[in-house]
Amino acid sequence: MKIAIAGGGIGGLTLALLCHRHGIEAEVWEASETLRPLGVGINLLPHAVRVLSELGLRDALADIAVETSSLSYYNKLGQRIWHEPRGLAAGYDWPQFSIHRGEFQMLLHRTVVERLGAGAVHTGHSFESVLDTGARGQARFVLRRRGDNAAVESGADVLVGADGIHSAVRRHFYPAGDLPRFSRRLLWRAVTEAPPYLDGRSMFMAGHQDQKFVAYPISEPLRRQGRSLVNWIAELRVPDSVSDTPPRSDWNKQVDKSVFRAAFAGWRWDWIDIPALIDGAGAIYEFPMVDKDPLPRWTFDRVTLLGDAAHPMYPIGSNGSAQAILDARYLVDSLLGTRDTGYALREYEAERLPRTAGIVLRNRMNGPEQVMQLAEERAPQGFSDIEQVIPRAELEAISLRYKQLAGFDRQSMQGKV
Numbered sequence: 001m002k003i004a005i006a007g008g009g010i011g012g013l014t015l016a017l018l019c020h021r022h023g024i025e026a027e028v029w030e031a032s033e034t035l036r037p038l039g040v041g042i043n044l045l046p047h048a049v050r051v052l053s054e055l056g057l058r059d060a061l062a063d064i065a066v067e068t069s070s071l072s073y074y075n076k077l078g079q080r081i082w083h084e085p086r087g088l089a090a091g092y093d094w095p096q097f098s099i100h101r102g103e104f105q106m107l108l109h110r111t112v113v114e115r116l117g118a119g120a121v122h123t124g125h126s127f128e129s130v131l132d133t134g135a136r137g138q139a140r141f142v143l144r145r146r147g148d149n150a151a152v153e154s155g156a157d158v159l160v161g162a163d164g165i166h167s168a169v170r171r172h173f174y175p176a177g178d179l180p181r182f183s184r185r186l187l188w189r190a191v192t193e194a195p196p197y198l199d200g201r202s203m204f205m206a207g208h209q210d211q212k213f214v215a216y217p218i219s220e221p222l223r224r225q226g227r228s229l230v231n232w233i234a235e236l237r238v239p240d241s242v243s244d245t246p247p248r249s250d251w252n253k254q255v256d257k258s259v260f261r262a263a264f265a266g267w268r269w270d271w272i273d274i275p276a277l278i279d280g281a282g283a284i285y286e287f288p289m290v291d292k293d294p295l296p297r298w299t300f301d302r303v304t305l306l307g308d309a310a311h312p313m314y315p316i317g318s319n320g321s322a323q324a325i326l327d328a329r330y331l332v333d334s335l336l337g338t339r340d341t342g343y344a345l346r347e348y349e350a351e352r353l354p355r356t357a358g359i360v361l362r363n364r365m366n367g368p369e370q371v372m373q374l375a376e377e378r379a380p381q382g383f384s385d386i387e388q389v390i391p392r393a394e395l396e397a398i399s400l401r402y403k404q405l406a407g408f409d410r411q412s413m414q415g416k417v
Contacts, residue, residue: 001025001335004141004156006127007163008035010101011307011324013108015160017055018332020116027119027156028112031126031163033146035109037102040189040285041218041231043068043203043318044104046087046094047408048325053094060107065099066201066217074206075375077382078269082371082395086203091410098203098216098231100191101321125152127168130159134302157341159303160331162324165292166248167309173300180290182245183314183364185210187289188234188260190281191218196228197272204272208376209366210237211263213274232277233315234260235289246288255286289314291364294357299345306331311356317367319359319406326407327352358405368402371395 001024005012008030019026044052044061052058072083087096112121124146131140131153138155145152161169165180198204200223203216212235219229257278267274278284292312298305307324330352334344359367366373371390379389386395403409 001158001341002027002156003158003160003335004029004139004154005160005162006141006169007161007167007307007309008032008105008109008121008123009162009164009307009324010105010108010321011328012160012162013105013112014051014055014325015162015306015328015331016112016116016120017108018051018328020112021055022332022336024332024335026116028121029125029127029143029154030121030123031146033124035106035123037100037106039101039105040191040233041098041216042101042104042321043216044097044099044325045318045322045406045408046092046096047406047413048322049087049094049097050413051325051329055111057107057111058094060111061097061099061104062095062220064103064107064220065097066220066223068096068098068203068216069199069201070203072202072204073369073371074204075372075379075382076207076211076267078206078267078272079382079386081375081386081390082399084399092413094413098218100218100229100231104321127161127163130169130172130300130303133300134159139302157302158335158345160306161303161309162306163309165290165308165312167305169303170295170305170309173303174295178292178295180245180288180292180312183289183291184240185235185237185289186260187287187315188255188257188284189287190232190278190284192230192232192277192280192282193222194228194230194277194280196223196226197230200228205369205372206267206274207235207372209369209373211235212369212372213264213267215272215274215277230277232281234264234278236260236263245290251287252285254283257281257284259286291360294360295353297349298353299349302341302345304331304345304349310353311360313356313360314363314367316363316369317359317402317406319363319367322406322408323356323359327356355405355407362402362405368399371398 125143139159215232334348
């Protein structure tokens with residue numbers, strides 16, 4: 001069996017490694033001519049780290065990523081709403097890692113080249129169209145080669161579109177009416193080298209759905225030196241008059257801190273100075289917070305979707321990269337479970353589509369971060385006792401419900417290898 005993967009991001013590269021581990025031939029077609037360590041921070045939750053550990057990457061991750069110890073939610077006044085240990089500190093068999101997205105992608109890429117060979121990754125080839133979905137044989141497709149703009153035709157037993165939120169494979173099957181859905185919230189993302197806060201391994205979120213700040217350290221080498229490379233995200237709701245998604249050319253554009261800093265000017269508490277984090281960033285990038293409506297199907301004969309190409313979701317709950325990794329694991333398990341490739345792809349879709357659709361919809365309701373919105377609605381001037389505002393049982397239920405939905409509650413992971 002041969003698997004062709006359109007997209008050399010986290011999901012696509014993880015899929016290639018899983019295929020190789022189980023004796024399935026895989027090749028990756030990536031639009032960029034050169035893979036570079038782009039982006040900012042992401043979190044790898046225990047269920048994703050479990051898969052990466054199966055691939056022998058846990059030690060390599062531990063060398064560069066921070067093992068997250070806890071997650072806390074605060075209101076806009078810096079009062080703590082909810083705190084919970086994470087990863088090993090919470091009793092899981094696998095850690096939670098906070099890491100620079102680009103460094104993680106480069107680790108995956110190096111590992112793919114080492115194990116599958118350099119010829120397994122074709123850079124500078126953007127997906128263009130499907131010629132044959134493979135109902136009676138191979139899936140055939142066309143790519144466009146950068147440099148000479150030549151059309152390249154190829155084929156495989158399975159074609160997997162893992163080419164992100166702007167997926168060309170997805171667009172082939174859904175050419176109209178599938179635009180990103182704008183939340184009317186903008187994100188500003190950056191990294192800042194700073195003194196450690198709390199224990200140097202903590203993630204926190206503060207504010208509410210219209211004004212929020214998120215931060216977590218992402219460099220283990222710097223942590224060992226007594227410093228911290230803090231990934232942070234500032235988020236604000238835009239005026240109601242702005243309803244259209246910003247054009248794609250405006251995504252990831254560098255902006256000046258003056259665009260949003262005033263909203264956080266007073267957010268200095270005894271354990272963190274948020275204006276100082278903003279001021280210390282070298283470059284700040286702006287993104288719209290978008291997702292897409294869940295699709296009715298991902299699979300067309302021997303062609304299917306994975307990761308953000310299948311289920312782009314709001315960056316809430318630290319789940320985007322984790323769900324792409326879980327997609328890859330379940331897809332390979334499905335292919336190994338039967339000789340009927342078409343059945344395997346439908347089985348993969350039947351398991352993963354409804355689960356990820358649930359996460360997309362729950363993230364629109366703020367996912368586990370709804371505790372901050374509840375605190376804002378019930379006690380906008382602050383509180384002296386959070387349990388008088390949100391009973392502990394309600395806080396625990398919100399946290400557990402999201403873990404169960406996303407597949408990383410301890411009970412569902414117990415005994416899995």
